[in-house]
Amino acid sequence: MKKLMIILAGVFFAVSSAEVLAADKQYEFEILPAYSMPIGDKADMVEGSFRVNMQGGYNVNDKFTLGLEFGYNLSHPMKDSFMEALGTANGKTLVSNDADIKIYDISAFVKYHHEMGDYKTYVHFGFGFYHIKMNLDATYDLADYNLESTDNDWGMNLGVGVQKDITDSFFGLLEIRYHKIFDGDIMFIVPAVVCGYRF
Secondary structure, three states: OHHHHHHHHHHHHHHHOOOOOOOOOOEEEEEEEEEEEEEHHHHHOEOOEEEEEEEEEEEOOOOEEEEEEEEEEEEEEEOHHHHHHHHHHOOOOEEEEOOEEEEEEEEEEEEEEEEEOOEEEEEEEEEEEEEEEEEEEEEEOOOEEEEEEEEEEEEEEEEEEEEEEOOOOEEEEEEEEEEEEOOOOEEEEEEEEEEEEEO
16 A cells, blocks of 8 residues: 555655646636446345546646546445345344445546647546445344444556547536445446536
8 A cells, every 4th residue: 555655645746747728728627427237245245336427637738647637436326136145144133124335435537648730638637535334224034234334545556548528618528437436345436428618
């Protein structure tokens, strides 16, 4: 973990020392409506979730953008099959299931851009803090459960995208990103359609 943080700090320092763009339109703001799809072992436990991601960036030059982002996975419902197996292991039968997991995250990121005619491709790397809130709300034939638990951990995300300018200030892009929360080995894939504003 310490090595990863040192590498990230080194990348940020190197990028920050690059040639700066002209004074106009160095900043950008993006809203990313998306869908979060769990992968790995957790895919057997929870469904996908709608996700909202907002991020602000500073265009250091025509190659690099540094920024900060906030994301929120609204609700990953716990699968009935998982909750049924949990009840069966304890001699109970599932009656209703409202259990879910919510994820909040805030990350610093760096993007590397590459021009391809009218389009711009990029690679995105983020590192930050993830907050996981689990709500085990379910009814079984012999008992009701309503238990909440929270966990906090570091994580990373890596993505690629294609960007197209709509006007001098507005742009749109398509992106897919991989998230990994280190504790608990939680992983999810997030495809997104993005609307951005440059100023």
